[in-house]
Amino acid sequence: MDAEGKRLARVRDQALSGAAPRGVRPAVRASWDRSRGSGVHPDRHLPPVPLAENDVVDLRREHALARVWPTLERTLHTSLDGPGRILFLSDAAGHLLWINGDRPTVRRAERVNLVPGARWSEDAAGTSGVGTTLALGRPFQVRGPEHYLSAATAYTCSAAPIRDPMTGAVLGALDLTTEPLDGAEGLALSLVISTARLAEAQLREHAQRQHFELQRRYVSRLANRVGSHSAVVAPDGRVVLADPVGWLPQRWYLPLREGTAVLPDGRSVVIERLTVDGPFFVMAQEVEVDGAVVFGGLGLDRGWLRVDGVAHELTVRHSELVAVLCAWPGGLTAEGLAREVYGPHGKTVTVRAEMTRLRRILGYRLASEPYRLVGPVRADFLDLEQDLPSGSVGGLLDRYRGPLLPRSAAPGVAELRARVHERLRGRVFADGDPDSVVRWLAAPHGRPDRL
Structure with missing residues (x-):
């Protein structure tokens, strides 16, 4: 030393x-x-x-x-x-x-x-x-x-x-x-x-390369939201893209988690995770919506879905998945969804791939582990079934445009379809109103061999 x-x-x-x-x-x-x-x-x-x-x-x-x-x-x-x-x-x-x-x-x-x-x-x-x-x-x-x-x-x-x-x-x-x-x-x-x-x-x-890659990859996402206030935010809070430019500050300081958030100026936004590690899609809630995920599938080969006020037509497979999830508010594992939609030999890898695609529509409304719909959920077939005990038979028939996803062979959908159909049929005949019975029998789905 x-x-x-x-x-x-x-x-x-x-x-x-x-x-x-x-x-x-x-x-x-x-x-x-x-x-x-x-x-x-x-x-x-x-x-x-x-x-x-x-x-x-x-x-x-x-x-x-x-x-x-x-x-x-x-x-x-x-x-x-x-x-x-x-x-x-x-x-x-x-x-x-x-x-x-x-x-x-x-x-x-x-x-x-x-x-x-x-x-x-x-x-x-x-x-x-x-x-x-x-x-x-x-x-x-x-x-x-x-x-x-x-x-x-x-x-x-x-x-x-x-x-x-x-x-x-x-x-x-x-x-x-x-x-x-x-x-x-x-x-x-x-x-x-x-x-x-x-x-x-x-x-x-490296960060700049990531920035430009995020801009390239997600610019189309913003283009599909023309007229809305939307943005892509990197996991570290950088606002990568914003339309219109400047509606958000250059850095996001609120916690980045899926769901709704309120900006310091009082505006309400919806945050959606685009990938497992980010980035996030942010959209201003510019219209008043009830916050519910709404599904329609009665009488339709392909169902529709309304999320945050925006309507989407679903593919056949996505229609089946959403219908099953609506009926299971507690959610299902990938294995459970595979059985309900693809049958006993369904593969979880197929389910996970479809849920990744479905997340592009549902965003933060689709949770995982188990897969479930987040927030209020309404479905035409479930609303009808809930009103069966007290609703007027005529009104129920007006709302019943046909069986749930009639062409679907998914086991879970077939079970839901049969349950709603048979309960409504039982209510029609139990009520005994001749006009309602005739109306039921005259409908394409009213004959026993048509379900």
């Missing part, structure tokens, strides 16, 4: 013994105070390792920094050639996710829990390159004895945060750690800062 290192060690000993430290940087002194306040003991503490190996693998796979780690390794490759140097990349919570360095140095670092899955945030590990950089939100260097943990005083850590270039949020910290205090600390910190900026530039380029 050189003279500066010895001086820092004396200052640290004084501070830990309770004396007011002199000759220590204010930022380090403040970090020591925070570390003490977090309950970290300098001599009886090592950073925790809360993440198992499989947890680390999962976090790496999902983390935004995964796409820049190879660039960071290549850029700092020459700085890692010598012994005693290690490169770390953490997430925003201080968990070490990626580590690179020569094997002997990495093995020595394992003794102080400088390992993947360890948490080196300031509240867990005291003053350190990763932890204090994340606490301050700016590049920072911790030289040897400036570390709060005694086990870490052999290392000098130079770290810089990496931010999401679109939101400004800290994604993690890049740390270059060396064992000796050899006077090259300033160069190490500059190198880490420039490398972190390079990573942010790469992230910005």
Whole structure:
């Protein structure tokens, strides 16, 4: 240890013994105070390792920094050639996710829990390159004895945060750690800062490519909503497309979840998730609607659906799926839907593919696990069945345009069709009104062999 290192060690000993430290940087002194306040003991503490190996693998796979780690390794490759140097990349919570360095140095670092899955945030590990950089939100260097943990005083850590270039949020910290205090600390910190900026530039380029891809993919979605106020919003809140331009701010600050929301100016909007991971489709509710999903299928080979005031003609298969879902308010699994629509040999993969297509119409009104319709739901066949005990027979016959989806062979639809038809037939004959009986028998579906 050189003279500066010895001086820092004396200052640290004084501070830990309770004396007011002199000759220590204010930022380090403040970090020591925070570390003490977090309950970290300098001599009886090592950073925790809360993440198992499989947890680390999962976090790496999902983390935004995964796409820049190879660039960071290549850029700092020459700085890692010598012994005693290690490169770390953490997430925003201080968990070490990626580590690179020569094997002997990495093995020595394992003794102080400088390992993947360890948490080196300031509240867990005291003053350190990763932890204090994340606490301050700016590049920072911790030289040897400036570390709060005694086990870490052999290392000098130079770290810089990496931010999401679109939101400004800290994604993690890049740390270059060396064992000796050899006077090259300033160069190490500059190198880490420039490398972190390079990573942010790469992230910005990736985000811009995603932005343009989202614009290309979903421009037709907005084109189909001519005359309405609609937009496509990226998962990070960026408004990718808006029609008309400017009806939403450039960034969405409300929680992005499916359903309805109220903007700060009082306007009501409907939010729909376009894919599993986003983006989201946002449409202003410009007309007063009752909020119900309304389905019609009596006497029709292809049913219709009204969602948020917009009517859609359904395909035959979608008509069957929606009719079954209307009759099952608690929802059905993919396996259950397959049986109801395709029979005992129906495949769940087919159901899931059709539900993905149906979601383009229903949006947030179609929930999954189990599949179900969200919010008020009305269907002509269910409304008719509900009114059978008390409604006038003449009025019921006026509403009965024919059996539910008469050409459908789906088992669930056939059961619903027969149930409604037979209950109405029973009511007609039980009522005994001759005109109603004649009317029933004269209808194409009134003869027993026509159902």
